[in-house]
Amino acid sequence: xxxxxxxxxxxxxxxxxxxxxxxxxxxxxxxxxxxxxxxxxxxxxxxxxxxxxxxxxxxxxxxxxxxxxxxxxxxxxxxxxxxxxxxxxxxxxxxxxxxxxxxxxxxxxxxxxxxxxxxxxxxxxxxxxxxxxxxxxxxxxxxxxxxxxxxxxxxxxxxxxxxxxxxxxxxxxxxxxxxxxxxxxxxxxxxxxxxxxxxxxxxxxxxxxxxxxxxxxxxxxxxxxxxxxxxxxxxxxxxxxxxxxxxxxxxxxxxxxxxxxxxxxxxxx
DNA sequence: ATGGTGGACGCTCCA
Numbered sequence: 001x002x003x004x005x006x007x008x009x010x011x012x013x014x015x016x017x018x019x020x021x022x023x024x025x026x027x028x029x030x031x032x033x034x035x036x037x038x039x040x041x042x043x044x045x046x047x048x049x050x051x052x053x054x055x056x057x058x059x060x061x062x063x064x065x066x067x068x069x070x071x072x073x074x075x076x077x078x079x080x081x082x083x084x085x086x087x088x089x090x091x092x093x094x095x096x097x098x099x100x101x102x103x104x105x106x107x108x109x110x111x112x113x114x115x116x117x118x119x120x121x122x123x124x125x126x127x128x129x130x131x132x133x134x135x136x137x138x139x140x141x142x143x144x145x146x147x148x149x150x151x152x153x154x155x156x157x158x159x160x161x162x163x164x165x166x167x168x169x170x171x172x173x174x175x176x177x178x179x180x181x182x183x184x185x186x187x188x189x190x191x192x193x194x195x196x197x198x199x200x201x202x203x204x205x206x207x208x209x210x211x212x213x214x215x216x217x218x219x220x221x222x223x224x225x226x227x228x229x230x231x232x233x234x235x236x237x238x239x240x241x242x243x244x245x246x247x248x249x250x251x252x253x254x255x256x257x258x259x260x261x262x263x264x265x266x267x268x269x
Numbered sequence: 270a271t272g273g274t275g276g277a278c279g280c281t282c283c284a
Contacts, residue, residue: 011284012276036284038277064277065284116284128283159284216274216284260275260284 001101002244003268004029005109007155007231009213009261013037013069017045019255023263024052027249030073031098035113035157037067044069060094068111068156070096079108083142088131090115100242102269105151107239112139112156121180129177132159136186143194152194154234157261160187165207166229178228196234199266203246213261214253221253233266242268 006029010016013034024032032054037044039061046057054071058078061067068091070078076098083093092113097106115135118128143152160183164170173179191198204210211227218224233246245267252262 015276036276065282118283218273257275 001269003100003102004265005031005033005153005155005233005268006263006265007033007035007111007157007233008263009035009113009157009231009259011036011038011259011261013039013067014043014045016257016259017048019252019258021048021052022255023249023252024049024054027263027265029265031076031109032071033109033111033155034069034071035067035111037061037069038064039067058094058096060091062091066091066113068092068094068113070094070109070111072096072098074098083138092135100239100268103151103239103242105238107153107235108147108150109153109155110147112154112158114139114157114159116159117177117183119177121175121177121182132177133182133186136183136190139190140186140193143190147194151236151239152196152234153236153239154194154196154232155264156232157230158187158232159230160184161228161230162187163201163206163229165209166211168209168211168226168228173228178230191234194234195236197237197240199233199235199240199243200229200246200248200264202240202243210248211250212248212264216260231261231264233264235266239268244269 056072059069079095115132117132120126123130212231214221247265249263
């Protein structure tokens with residue numbers, strides 16, 4: 001029995017509700033993790049999801065910025081604590097426990113929206129870049145500490161394209177926030193602390209070019225194809241063993257009023 | 270070297 005998890009930075013769940021519904025009809029995932037919902041919890045379009053058979057919703061949102069939500073067909077347990085990164089109070093993380101058929105232990109599914117980090121890759125001149133690196137350091141602490149005995153899955157917009165095959169031009173992006181060596185190294189410490197497997201790369205090995213995001217500031221995203229792989233799905237090796245396929249839905253970048261990110265799906269079993 | 274677009278909010282910030 002297959003079980004699928006989708007992650008998507010939706011850039012306003014209320015504005016994008018039609019394309020979210022389209023995705024649910026198309027893929028019917030068991031679990032959908034959204035980032036950048038930009039929606040306070042009491043204004044989340046809960047009824048629209050319930051009407052589509054997604055009756056179980058946990059969210060952690062705020063007015064105007066950030067916000068994550070995890071939506072499922074079957075019941076799950078939401079962890080009551082969110083990581084309060086850097087004491088900013090930003091809604092950038094939530095975690096939920098799910099039972100996946102064929103797996104003996106429940107998984108702990110982390111839904112992340114890592115800070116973008118501003119324009120300049122300098123921690124002195126740019127406090128947002130400093131915040132991004134500190135946020136990642138706190139992730140490393142948590143995966144080496146409180147979550148170390150869990151079967152973790154990490155999904156979300158991590159706002160870093162780690163490999164040279166995750167960007168349209170490695171050379172031209174080395175000094176661009178999202179692909180700088182210090183970000184890649186800091187993210188790699190998170191990855192190693194959790195003992196993770198990159199499920200997307202397990203399915204599409206290097207050197208295949210993979211992108212999940214194309215800027216809005218481009219005349220024709222498809223022709224110029226200057227993308228970056230900012231969205232990720234990682235898991236504990238015991239979970240990775242059950243991976244059967246991964247899909248990156250690039251065509252969603254061309255949908256009506258698109259997000260600048262596209263959905264990624266991992267299928268288990 | 271610069272600007273390009275888009276969303277939320279409310280006369281501006283963030284990506």
